[in-house]
Amino acid sequence: MKLSIKGFDQMSLLDWDGMVAATVYLPSCNFRCPYCHNGDLVLAPDQFETIPLDEVLSYVTEHNDFLDGVVITGGEPCMHKELPKLIDTFREADMRVKLDTNGSFPDMLDSLIGEDVLDYVAMDIKAPLDFDSYSRSAGISDRRTFDRVRASIEILLEGAVEYEFRTTVVPTLHKATDLERIGEQIRGARRYVIQNYKPRRETLDPDFGKNESPYNSERLSEFKSMMDPLVEECIIRGE
Numbered sequence: 294m295k296l297s298i299k300g301f302d303q304m305s306l307l308d309w310d311g312m313v314a315a316t317v318y319l320p321s322c323n324f325r326c327p328y329c330h331n332g333d334l335v336l337a338p339d340q341f342e343t344i345p346l347d348e349v350l351s352y353v354t355e356h357n358d359f360l361d362g363v364v365i366t367g368g369e370p371c372m373h374k375e376l377p378k379l380i381d382t383f384r385e386a387d388m389r390v391k392l393d394t395n396g397s398f399p400d401m402l403d404s405l406i407g408e409d410v411l412d413y414v415a416m417d418i419k420a421p422l423d424f425d426s427y428s429r430s431a432g433i434s435d436r437r438t439f440d441r442v443r444a445s446i447e448i449l450l451e452g453a454v455e456y457e458f459r460t461t462v463v464p465t466l467h468k469a470t471d472l473e474r475i476g477e478q479i480r481g482a483r484r485y486v487i488q489n490y491k492p493r494r495e496t497l498d499p500d501f502g503k504n505e506s507p508y509n510s511e512r513l514s515e516f517k518s519m520m521d522p523l524v525e526e527c528i529i530r531g532e
């Protein structure tokens with residue numbers, strides 16, 4: 294398999310709710326979210342050493358007594374045509390698999406769901422579903438990419454796999470009305486997660502968010518109250 298693993302967390306309690314997971318980071322992404330905290334993995338993944346799959350696999354196999362599964366994240370994992378093979382490899386090691394995705398590869402997503410090899414999918418919704426808003430929040434300029442995001446939302450709404458939609462709420466990009474529009478556009482979704490933005494010095498756009506303060510708990514609770522009637526479950530992460 295040519296796929297390069299560029300990061301590996303041996304154990305995380307944060308990447309999959311209720312699960313003890315190992316997390317694998319795959320390189321590159323077709324989005325350019327200005328607030329991305331993995332800018333180096335997106336823009337210059339070659340600076341990271343490749344971690345041999347055998348090494349990852351022997352760790353998860355040796356520790357399958359306490360590991361519940363593997364989270365595959367990035368970057369954007371679905372960019373890699375070798376992803377199904379990687380997932381198969383983890384499943385053969387009796388690991389459950391969660392996939393994090395920006396949703397712009399619906400064919401890959403649909404195929405993986407059809408093969409019944411995913412236990413959970415977390416898909417980002419970067420903005421209300423209009424091209425201008427999405428373009429600003431995700432740094433994309435191609436309408437076909439945006440259309441593919443919408444297609445992935447429809448696939449997940451069918452409910453053939455456990456999933457969540459999630460939005461990292463950044464005050465300069467997301468107002469209450471934006472979240473309400475997202476709620477209307479994914480009405481009836483099984484789970485929606487409001488993720489608070491965590492300011493850090495390194496963002497993909499180095500000038501982004503220098504003076505950005507995250508929303509406080511009170512505002513996040515207001516957003517949750519607004520979303521509660523629109524989705525089956527709404528939770529806040531990172532208050």
Ligand code: SF4
Binds near residue numbers: 367
């Ligand atoms: S935050 Fe945006 S740019 Fe960064 S990995 Fe996720 S989708 Fe890609």
